[in-house]
Amino acid sequence: MTAGKPDMSGTFFYKFPVTRQVFYRSKYCYALVNLKPIVPGHVLVVPFRQVPRLKELSVKESIDLMATVQLIHCFIEKVYKADSLNLSMQDGIGAGQSVPHVHFHIIPRYLKDGYGDHIYDMLEQNEANLNGFFRKVCQERVVAADLERRPRSMEVMEKEAIWLHEELQKFLKDYHPVEEPPK
Numbered sequence: 542m543t544a545g546k547p548d549m550s551g552t553f554f555y556k557f558p559v560t561r562q563v564f565y566r567s568k569y570c571y572a573l574v575n576l577k578p579i580v581p582g583h584v585l586v587v588p589f590r591q592v593p594r595l596k597e598l599s600v601k602e603s604i605d606l607m608a609t610v611q612l613i614h615c616f617i618e619k620v621y622k623a624d625s626l627n628l629s630m631q632d633g634i635g636a637g638q639s640v641p642h643v644h645f646h647i648i649p650r651y652l653k654d655g656y657g658d659h660i661y662d663m664l665e666q667n668e669a670n671l672n673g674f675f676r677k678v679c680q681e682r683v684v685a686a687d688l689e690r691r692p693r694s695m696e697v698m699e700k701e702a703i704w705l706h707e708e709l710q711k712f713l714k715d716y717h718p719v720e721e722p723p724k
Contacts, residue, residue, distance in 0.1 A: 554587050555642040562698045564705040565613065569605040572613045574701045575646075577690045582621035582649040584705075586610050593641035595632050608718075610645050616712050620705070623649035 549563040549571065565572040570588045578584075586609050588602050598606065610628065618626055627648040631638035 564702040569602045587644040621649040
């Protein structure tokens with residue numbers, strides 16, 4: 542990745558162009574800010590190849606996706622000073638997936654945020670509002686909490702993506718993932 546913000550022209554999350562919302566890219570996936578975050582710092586990690594189910598990714602794509610999830614997990618926890626994080630992926634309509642493109646949600650959590658497991662209900666509602674067809678499939682899941690969250694402007698999302706990209710460059714200078722499991 543270059544020192545500047547990654548060139549993501551022509552990048553889509555399902556059918557949605559996300560060129561300006563991306564703050565990180567690897568060989569097979571990217572990280573982007575969320576249109577309707579549940580909490581500040583709620584981001585997504587998405588493979589470039591559009592497949593609806595995790596099992597459809599190649600081994601190389603899967604390894605890169607998980608390594609990117611781990612990197613962005615560590616980064617978001619640090620930059621948002623979170624106590625912990627939720628990682629979430631709905632793999633199939635029966636699991637609450639409403640956007641047929643594999644993706645992980647990374648959601649900063651705090652000991653006193655008061656959400657508990659209700660955050661999963663909020664997450665399902667967020668996804669259910671992205672796409673007309675899938676919204677109909679998941680319509681019974683729509684709750685007031687999601688209706689209260691408004692989509693952010695492109696300018697706000699781009700500003701956050703630029704800030705996250707700059708902070709990530711600083712973070713990467715000291716990031717040392719565990720290469721081998723302990724013996």
